[in-house]
Amino acid sequence: MPTSFPSGTRSGFLGQIIYENLSVERSFNIEYDIPEIGNFVRKVTCVADAANERPQKISSAVHCGIGRKVLNFVVLIMLSGWRFCKLLVSIFLFWPVKLLGRLLCKIFHGVAYLLVQVFHYLDINGIRKIYDQKYTHYEVIGILSYFCRSVGKFNSSKLKEASAYEAMLHASQHGIIEFINAMRDANPNFLSAVDSCHRGIFSYAILHRKQNVFQLIHSVNGRKEILRHRIDSFGNNLLHLAAHLGPSSDRHSRSGAALQMQREIQWFKAVEKVLHPKFKEAENDDGKKPYEIFIESHEELVKEGEKWAKDTATSYTIVGTLITTIMFAAAFTVPGGNDDKTGLPIFLHDNIFTAFLMADAVSLFASATSVLIFIGILTSRYAEKDFLKSLPWKLLFGLLLLFLSVCSMIVAFSAAIIDMILKGYETHKWFIVVPIMALGSIPIIVLVISQVSFMYEIFRSTWKNPIRSINK
Incomplete structure (x- = not known):
């Protein structure tokens, strides 16, 4: 279990x-x-x-x-x-x-x-x-x-009778690294366990996307190349197996079909770097190369990823456009109005008004830039390799800029309200200002709770790719 x-x-x-x-x-x-x-x-x-x-x-x-x-x-x-x-x-x-x-x-x-x-x-x-x-x-x-x-005292027949080799394959399928390490320390021959299709523990680790098991291939002394070059009964090498669609339990650990597709490409690239270059062009018994199998098995996931990315980009584009429109209008309808003679804002030299102008400008430029980035996502080619870095980076930068624009918008609104209250009320000013500041922090807190974890997941899966450790 x-x-x-x-x-x-x-x-x-x-x-x-x-x-x-x-x-x-x-x-x-x-x-x-x-x-x-x-x-x-x-x-x-x-x-x-x-x-x-x-x-x-x-x-x-x-x-x-x-x-x-x-x-x-x-x-x-x-x-x-x-x-x-x-x-x-x-x-x-x-x-x-x-x-x-x-x-x-x-x-x-x-x-x-x-x-x-x-x-x-x-x-x-x-x-x-x-x-x-x-x-x-x-x-x-x-x-x-x-x-x-x-x-370690058992011979080969007793080990087969005790289903020790089947237990190794089962542990590899579920990523139970403690069992595999303990068994291979007792008898290194356990790493050579295969099933009826001639698939070993590393084949199972690739098929079921168990990174902690597959990276053991670098700690195998003397038989590393034999295990790397192993071919199953259907003529598939390890890269052919990596080209198949991973289990749903592994894919659903990522948010959205685009990030799921990214993980599939990361696995394929990681296994590709471990093997000899000749295996890229190797054909199985069906005459198919690894990359051909990858395209066929991930065709539906690419479509789902494209739909998910476009729907997400469309939603954020609408939000960014609304913020751009509001902040553009706010720049010309400043609080306190303008001087009739000079046309300049009346509160121009006030510190709080300066904060309002800076926050308004930051929100406007950040939202406009995020809209352009999301438009770039909508017009992307959505090829398989685009899901590896291009689309995740665009989505991450767009979200960061949109996050910045929302925070700046709240700051600009709060600064405008506070400026008018401080100049309009003689007494009990802070009894009004403090609740406004508290209420202004609520949208930011909600945004942080709802989006920061998603942005961190994109950053971690793209910049700090956990599958890179397979190649080390």
């Missing part, structure tokens, strides 16, 4: 914090070691090591001559002085920052741990359910660890 493992359980940001800070009492009788969950990639620079090796290389290159020995000595002193300077800089500059960061992290985790324990005691916000979930994870991983100690 996938939910019995941490990788098979999905939770939000708050749920993840609660999960990490819950303490679980182990009641399992058999002694086992809980493997650490998660893969942490550590990038360590080699500058210091290179600096330590340079004196040895220089000294070995100097064979004779007093001049060269003196030069070697000078170089050694310079390198030692450089390392000493870097040490001083790290002590006085970077260490306080690191200590402060660690202190803040400790404080945050301490407060989070305390709150979680209190909530758990009071059974608030479903803490009990998360606790039971984590307890199940610990027990299942413990049983798996104990089981893997015995698996």
Whole structure:
């Protein structure tokens, strides 16, 4: 059952914090070691090591001559002085920052741990359910660890009888990375498990879009190329499988058909970079190349993505046009009116009126630019490659500008009202101004709640493409 493992359980940001800070009492009788969950990639620079090796290389290159020995000595002193300077800089500059960061992290985790324990005691916000979930994870991983100690002693016939290879394929299908790592540590031959169609765990990972499983292909020593070049019973290589439409459970994790199509292209491109270029032109038993299968299987999704993008762009274009019209008219019907002699606004040199003019101009230009961007979306070609970056970036920038124009419009309106109230009322001015400012923040809050998560999803899927880590 996938939910019995941490990788098979999905939770939000708050749920993840609660999960990490819950303490679980182990009641399992058999002694086992809980493997650490998660893969942490550590990038360590080699500058210091290179600096330590340079004196040895220089000294070995100097064979004779007093001049060269003196030069070697000078170089050694310079390198030692450089390392000493870097040490001083790290002590006085970077260490306080690191200590402060660690202190803040400790404080945050301490407060989070305390709150979680209190909530758990009071059974608030479903803490009990998360606790039971984590307890199940610990027990299942413990049983798996104990089981893997015995698996290494089994021969091939016993493993087949125990359906161990089928379990590996099932785990790959559901993305249960803990099970796969534990089993391959016990017996590396489990990575060669195949079904009746000669499809292995990486084939299943591609078909079911399980990134955490497919990226294990880079940690396979000695058999990486064999696993990459594997072909199933129908003549399909891994790129042919990536060209098929992904499962609905994976596609529906994205908002809108356009972003779903983007994820499909990202998967196809990611697998394409992993394989040898010759597989791009390889044909299966039906005489079809990977890209031909991709176009056929994603034809309906492209149409849905085009319709979704056009409907979304049309709605935002109407909103942007209305804001442009309103702010253009507001620029010539300023609060307080104009001077009959000069024609200039009466409140021209007032600070609040200046804020009104600036907000009006920003709203006008931002809304007009967003309308032009959304028109560009409406007139796009909607080819498959346009869904990768072109359409998402246009949609993101259009939304950001429209968001800015709405906020600026609220600021301009509030500034105009406040300016007239401050000059029209003798007393109790702030009893009117403060409620107006509070009411003016409501549309902005509603806009943030409704649109920021969508904009972040577009940004994350386009700029911080999570599938890029497959190629690393």
